[in-house]
Amino acid sequence: MTRRLQTLLKGVLPLVAIALLSLGLMDPDARFSEPFGVLWWLIGPLFLLVLSLFAFKTFRSAENWEYGALAATLGVLLLFLGLESGLRIVASPTLANDVALPDHPDFDQRSRREVVAALRAAGEEAVPFVTPTTLAQFREPHPFITIPTLTHDGVETHPLGGVPDARTVACREDGTWILHATDEKGFYNPPGLISQSRIDVALVGDSYTQGICVPLEDSFAGLIRQAIPQTLNLGMGGNGPLTVLGSIKEYLTQRKPPLVIWFLYENDSPDLVRESRNPTLYGYLNGATRPVLDAIEKGPLQNYFDQFLAAATAVEEIRNGKESSEVRRSYLLQHTSYAVYRDLKSRVLGDQSSRTLFDETLGEMSATVSAWGGRLLIVTLPSRTSLEAGLGFPQSKMLEALFKKHDVTVFDLRPAFLAQRQQLAQLFPRWGTHYNARGHALVAREVLGYLNRSGLQSAGGVSSRVVLRQTPPSRDGASMLTAAAATLPTLR
Numbered sequence: 306m307t308r309r310l311q312t313l314l315k316g317v318l319p320l321v322a323i324a325l326l327s328l329g330l331m332d333p334d335a336r337f338s339e340p341f342g343v344l345w346w347l348i349g350p351l352f353l354l355v356l357s358l359f360a361f362k363t364f365r366s367a368e369n370w371e372y373g374a375l376a377a378t379l380g381v382l383l384l385f386l387g388l389e390s391g392l393r394i395v396a397s398p399t400l401a402n403d404v405a406l407p408d409h410p411d412f413d414q415r416s417r418r419e420v421v422a423a424l425r426a427a428g429e430e431a432v433p434f435v436t437p438t439t440l441a442q443f444r445e446p447h448p449f450i451t452i453p454t455l456t457h458d459g460v461e462t463h464p465l466g467g468v469p470d471a472r473t474v475a476c477r478e479d480g481t482w483i484l485h486a487t488d489e490k491g492f493y494n495p496p497g498l499i500s501q502s503r504i505d506v507a508l509v510g511d512s513y514t515q516g517i518c519v520p521l522e523d524s525f526a527g528l529i530r531q532a533i534p535q536t537l538n539l540g541m542g543g544n545g546p547l548t549v550l551g552s553i554k555e556y557l558t559q560r561k562p563p564l565v566i567w568f569l570y571e572n573d574s575p576d577l578v579r580e581s582r583n584p585t586l587y588g589y590l591n592g593a594t595r596p597v598l599d600a601i602e603k604g605p606l607q608n609y610f611d612q613f614l615a616a617a618t619a620v621e622e623i624r625n626g627k628e629s630s631e632v633r634r635s636y637l638l639q640h641t642s643y644a645v646y647r648d649l650k651s652r653v654l655g656d657q658s659s660r661t662l663f664d665e666t667l668g669e670m671s672a673t674v675s676a677w678g679g680r681l682l683i684v685t686l687p688s689r690t691s692l693e694a695g696l697g698f699p700q701s702k703m704l705e706a707l708f709k710k711h712d713v714t715v716f717d718l719r720p721a722f723l724a725q726r727q728q729l730a731q732l733f734p735r736w737g738t739h740y741n742a743r744g745h746a747l748v749a750r751e752v753l754g755y756l757n758r759s760g761l762q763s764a765g766g767v768s769s770r771v772v773l774r775q776t777p778p779s780r781d782g783a784s785m786l787t788a789a790a791a792t793l794p795t796l797r
Contacts, residue, residue, distance in 0.1 A: 322353035407736050411480040420474045420482050431484070432468045432614065434475045434517070438543030453612035455605065457597040462585055465552050466491025466541060468610045469603050476518035478737025483518055489603055490556070493521055494538055495530075504560040505535040509549045510568035513686050513739060514540025523742040528749035540568070545576025546666040551589040553673055555598040561677040566752070567670070571688045571699050577662040590662075590669055664707050671711045683708065684752060687719040689738045692729060714759075721751045 415423070417433050424431035455463055467473060469491045476483045488494040493515055508514050508526050515538065516524025526538040537560070539552045549567060557565065580586045588594025674681045685698055698704070698719065708715050725732060725747065732744035740748065 322350040409480070412736060413477055413480060413482055415482075417474050417482070424472075424474070430472055431474055432471045432610070434473050434542065435467050435610065435613070436512075436543040437463070437465045437541050437548050438545075453609050453616065455601070455609040457601045457605070460595050460597045462594070462597060464491060464606060464609065465548060465555060465598060466539075468614075469606050476737075476739070478518045478734035478739055479741060480735060483520065485517070485521060490598075491606070492537075492539055492541070493524070493526070495521075498535075498537060499556070501535070502560060503535055504537045504557070504562040505564070506533050506537070507553075507557050507560070507562040507565045508536065508538045508540055508568065509544075509552050509565065510540045510686075511544040511570050511573060512540070512542035513570050514538065514544075514568040515542055516540070516745065517542055518734060518737060518739040519742050519745055523745055525740075525745040525748040525752065528746060529753060532753050537562070543576075545573050545580045546663060546670075547577060547580035547583075547586040547589060549573075550666055550670050550673070551586060551594070551596075553670060554589055555596045558596065558673065558677065559599065562679055564680050564682060564756075565674050566682045566684055568684050568686050568748075570686045571691060574659055574663050574700060574704070577659050577666065581662055590666055660703055660707075663704075664710070667707055667713065668711050671713055681713055683713055683715045684748075685715065685717045685719065686748070687722050689733050692719070692722055716752070716755050718748060718751055721747060 413420075421431045421433050454461055467487050469487060469489050471487050471491075473485045473487055474482055475485050485493055486496075488496060488499050490499050492499060506529070508529070512518075514526065516526055521527050524538075526536065526540065530536040530538075537556075539556055541548070541552075544552070553565065581590075585594050671681050687698070691697070691699075698717065705715075722729070722732065732740060732747060734741045
């Protein structure tokens with residue numbers, strides 16, 4: 306018995322630890338892209354290696370093998386409890402902003418859910434902000450909630466917009482919660498715009514495009530709409546390239562706008578690995594997902610979100626320690642089975658690098674827009690962190706090569722922001738990284754100026770330009786704007 310236990314602790318445990326660690330390091334983008342992956346493929350194996358080293362030293366003397374066995378048993382239990390506790394903290398999607406908050410009189414300390422509750426108590430309808438990213442996470446097997454489904458014409462899918470026709474509690478990066486009214490598909494547009502057949506310009510992207518942290522009229526989408534009234538905004542928080550591709554296929558193939566502008570933020574490319582694990586999102590790339598969202602009426606969408614928000618409330622109660630017997634289960638065991646399932650699924654779908662996925666997604670996006678005679682323009686958005694650190698756009702060389710390969714026009718906004726270096730802080734809110742109203746005004750002014758200079762406001766006829774390293778923009782940019790664009794707020 307002693308020798309078998311010695312063999313287990315001194316031989317098998319190190320092999321298991323090395324195997325898990327090796328599998329994690331072989332595909333770090335996929336394995337370490339989520340908190341569970343870091344816990345399971347890195348922290349756990351390192352703990353087992355330490356435990357094996359302790360056991361090896363302990364078993365050099367046969368007399369104290371009982372202490373070694375006890376220590377090994379306690380060590381395994383501690384590993385399980387540690388992983389379990391870590392997963393309870395980080396593994397579940399949440400709709401609440403319960404991170405450390407600034408202690409400032411101008412900062413609203415209430416969580417998003419508390420604001421929603423207060424508005425409802427006052428007789429006002431309100432819902433928490435919901436992103437397609439969160440919906441995509443809930444589409445995957447989940448350890449403790451019932452996953453709502455949305456089906457139309459025999460196709461199971463999930464929304465790429467938010468709650469339709471709702472008042473959404475969205476963002477408080479400037480201290481006060483911003484509330485937005487969504488359109489009939491859950492996007493930030495004036496009522497009825499998305500139902501119109503004629504769209505001149507469509508904007509796609511993540512929360513920066515959505516304008517989550519400023520009023521609708523102050524967002525660069527709203528300011529561009531002042532110059533080009535038929536501008537549709539399909540931006541949603543957390544959108545990566547595959548979600549953007551899905552938005553184009555779902556909502557633009559029938560409307561056929563002459564110009565589609567993808568506002569590419571710095572973290573969009575890394576989002577691809579996460580997105581590719583969702584069958585619906587990956588299906589927009591390989592053709593397995595048939596677009597049906599545009600045909601779904603408000604009623605079924607609303608029913609879906611009612612179920613989703615009820616499930617999200619259960620998640621929030623679990624995070625806050627208010628677990629019921631129906632949902633109190635082991636995160637570790639559930640997520641272990643889920644990890645095995647997801648690994649098998651990824652092998653069936655085919656794990657791909659972020660570069661390959663971006664290459665294929667960009668090609669499909671460009672081909673989709675070109676098929677109706679439209680043009681795709683990519684506008685790269687700089688982050689506050691990279692601007693303050695003086696860094697360039699991540700993976701710029703790789704992106705430039707792919708933009709050239711697919712003949713995509715690109716306009717880089719980094720020089721425009723760097724031209725405002727002396728007042729850079731004035732382009733961002735006090736407690737966040739999204740652009741404030743002044744930052745949005747800068748984006749709108751530069752984009753409209755570029756459209757006028759390049760002729761992209763008219764359909765077609767524009768050669769591909771890769772300008773990730775372009776020269777600083779002209780100081781007289783306002784002279785290039787249309788009369789409507791000239792009314793944009795001043796930066797000084």
